[in-house]
Amino acid sequence: MxxxxxxxxxxxxxxxxxxxxxxxxxxxxxxxxxxxxxxxxxxxxxxxxxxxxxxxxxxxxxxxxxxxxxxxxxxxxxxxxxxGFAKECAVVTHYRLQNDPDNPGKLRVDPKAKLEEExxxxxxxxxxxxxxxxxxxxxxxxxxxxxxxxxxxxxxxxxxxxxxxxxxxxxxxxxxxxxxxxxxxxxxxxxxxxxxxxxxxxxxxxxxxxxxxxxxxxxxxxxxxxxxxxxxxxxxxxxxxxxxxxxxxxxxxxxxxxxxxxxxxxxxxxxxxxxxxxxxxxxxxxSDDQGLVLPPNLAPNQVVIIPIYKTDEQLEAITEVVNGVMKDLRAVGVTVKFDNRDTFRPGAKFAQHELQGVPLRLAIGTRDLENGTVELARRDTLTKEVTDLATITEKVKSLLTQIQDDLYNKALLYRDTHITEVNSFEEFKEVLETKGGFVSAHWDGTTETEDKIKELTKATTRCIPDSFEPEEGVCVFTGKPSKTRVLFAKAY
RNA sequence: CGGGGUGUAGCGUAGCCCGGUUAUCGCGCCACGUUUGGGACGUGGAGGCCGCAGGUUCGAAUCCUGCCACCCCGACCA
The missing domain is CATH 3.30.930.10 (Bira Bifunctional Protein; Domain 2)
Known part of the structure; x- marks a missing residue:
């Protein structure tokens, strides 16, 4: 792999x-x-x-x-x-297996054990x-x-x-x-x-x-x-x-x-x-090209702490400090994991936790112990800073809130810039093919038109948003009168 | 269900067309040593019914037949 x-x-x-x-x-x-x-x-x-x-x-x-x-x-x-569901139903027809007389060691459905009603x-x-x-x-x-x-x-x-x-x-x-x-x-x-x-x-x-x-x-x-x-x-x-x-x-x-x-x-x-x-x-x-990005609310571990050390004595000293940090973080409701596995080097751990989307990473090494510092890295922005160990609890707490908000706002900006109003079918196709996202268009309200648009563009109506006010217009496909816009998009 | 493709070690693969030593390479795995602030390195090692069944042949991963599974493209969809 x-x-x-x-x-x-x-x-x-x-x-x-x-x-x-x-x-x-x-x-x-x-x-x-x-x-x-x-x-x-x-x-x-x-x-x-x-x-x-x-x-x-x-x-x-x-x-x-x-x-x-x-x-x-x-x-x-x-x-x-x-x-609506018939075409995709699994159906139980029998309630017993038996040894297959033709294939020793194999089982078959007992033909006598057919359910009266499936x-x-x-x-x-x-x-x-x-x-x-x-x-x-x-x-x-x-x-x-x-x-x-x-x-x-x-x-x-x-x-x-x-x-x-x-x-x-x-x-x-x-x-x-x-x-x-x-x-x-x-x-x-x-x-x-x-x-x-x-x-x-x-x-x-x-x-x-x-x-x-x-x-x-x-x-x-x-x-x-x-x-x-x-x-x-x-x-x-x-x-x-x-x-x-x-x-x-x-x-x-x-x-x-x-x-x-x-x-x-x-x-x-x-x-x-x-x-x-x-x-x-x-x-x-x-998520991004480095892997998963988790909002703090959903992260199984909101913070991971990675020790950086050479000797057992150094690890011991770091562990003592980390135990204090973890206690403080847990006291304010932050979930935290100390990744002290000695089978992986720090770089590998960084990469793994990045891939798994842990929102915040703390790295504490011997150097930090001397300086009273800690390296703090954000998963969403991939930024790092060396910060004061004494105030780390408050810093983490407020950063987690910040990350949660930032992720939402980033996604919101993307979403809002990908709702495009169109007024012709040419424009409709153009936007779908080049930009993607939601296309806001007038539609005559018929299933036939939806089907034809789907056939031609693979886009379906996603919804009639609550926020859309009634608006007189003409269907982008048929030119028939329309009372409101709807959102179309290619969908999963 | 229609069209196309692929099955080789835990994963990804070479070899197949044109049959012939001990089945290739990488990742991963195990042991030991050196390492440890962004995915370590060295040495040694383990691991294969080559999808399944049958056939052709002195000899099959390789050729033939059948089966099974999976993937991709369509129709379906939280």
Whole structure:
């Protein structure tokens, strides 16, 4: 394995794959399209989970867990949802293996152990959850029902990429039930706001918040809210979605409640989710040709300390000082790791921690002990300075905040300079091909036009941003009247 | 599922067209020594059913047949 990472300019997609593997985040597994998330990658995911989980609970949700398998009859109940996912479902048809009489030492599926009803491995859990909700909801007093689950789902994708699209992925899916349409819409919007806040404030990734066009909606939804992020190669990435499901699932699974007047009505539903795909967004937003760049909020170790020494006595003296520094840093909530492995030289450690995106690096050598100093290096800017050891705790603390802000602002600047308004199809194509990013254009509102534009340019509508005011115009493709601009982009 | 390609040590590879000593090289790994403020160096060493099965041949990584897996390009996609 070569030491250098392929540069982004050379081959963006190769850069991404190498980075994921070399930074020890994940690797491909023996199972086609499925990845192994390695401890370092999983630690980052756990940080995301912890914060999201906190935010969900703060907004009144509770966690629960529903089965991996969905009986086919339940799965097909909501037609649009079933149709939308049918092409990518893994299906369990048997429940037993046996010794293969024709191949000693091999197993085969026992033909007699065929399931009477096939089980679909969940690509999403609306079906199993709504079939359960039917038993939980009788009265308006049972509402709202605000549930989230952390789970794995399987979508048999043709082409997969680590974190961005894998056959199995981890996610959370919220599924809520409400007495009124307005309340459900408010919930769907609220959760899209939660996602937007989380991704922007915690992950330092700017997003465009908006609604999907009809053709890009979740299968079975009446409205899909989303957050869209922009990667460094100019492609958009859907970072999270929140759906207003109307009464579609309530009707499919016959979930009714008695309102205060004693009248029966179907409940109103939402669902919302973010996945390990956010790891991909994280990587592609901040990282550079030296490797991963982690915002301090997501770094498993915010600070790494590297001793520089020749003799055991020197290491001992350094360790004593480092122990004090670590104690002080931990006291103010900073996570810190002392990399005192004697099997690697300092240069190798520098390179490794850079590759793994540790936000701050402290190097302490014998020289520093004499001078009361420490070398402080920032991962995001790759700058180094020698600073006073006595005030290092405050310095680190404020730098971590600074880095978090700087990363966001840098990404925001990139994003904002890559939203381009166009008023003709020529311009549309020109911008997509030369500059990339989001193209803000008038569109006649039809799926046919979206399809044609996609066919010609590979760009799809990403969303109708909340921030866009109604504006009279004409569709860049058909010239028909349009009431608002939408964002188009090539997407992951 | 259509078109193209590749399987050789943990990873990346040479050799294959044109069959012939002990299968090449680099990284990584192990041991010892010297090193340690930006990816150390030297010496020695371990590691291979050459994707699987069959065939041709005195002899197969190399030729033939079948199978399997993976990758790339399309249709699909959080």
């Amino acid at each position: 070569s030491k250098k990472l392929t540069s982004r300019a050379e081959d963006y997609s190769k850069w991404y794959n190498e980075l994921v593997v070399k930074a020890d985040l994940a690797e491909n597994s023996a199972v086609r399209g499925c990845m192994v998330i390695k401890p370092y990658g999983y630690a980052i995911w756990e940080k995301m989970q912890a914060e999201l989980d906190r935010m969900f609970k703060e907004t009144g949700h509770q966690n629960a867990y529903f089965p991996l398998f969905v009986p086919k009859s339940l799965f097909e109940a909501e037609e649009k949802n079933a149709e 089980l679909v491995v969940r690509p999403t859990s609306e079906a199993i959850i709504w079939s359960t909700y039917k038993g939980w909801i009788q009265s308006y007093r049972d509402l709202p029902l605000l549930i989230n689950q952390w789970a794995n789902v399987v979508r048999w994708e043709m082409r997969t990429r680590l974190f961005l699209r894998t056959a199995e992925f981890l996610w959370q899916e919220g599924h809520t039930a409400h007495a009124t349409k307005a309340e459900a819409i408010t919930e769907a919007e609220l959760m899209n706001d939660v996602y937007s806040t989380f991704v922007q404030n915690f992950m330092a990734i700017p997003v465009v918040k908006g609604r999907k066009t009809e053709s890009e909606r979740f299968a079975g939804a009446d409205e899909t809210y989303c957050i869209e992020a922009l990667m460094q190669d100019g492609k958009a990435l859907q970072a999270g979605t929140s759906h207003f499901l109307g009464q579609n699932f309530a009707k499919a699974f016959d979930v009714k409640f008695a309102n205060k007047e004693g009248k029966k009505d179907y409940v109103w539903a939402t669902s919302w989710g973010v996945s390990t795909r956010l790891m991909g967004a994280l990587i592609m937003t901040h």
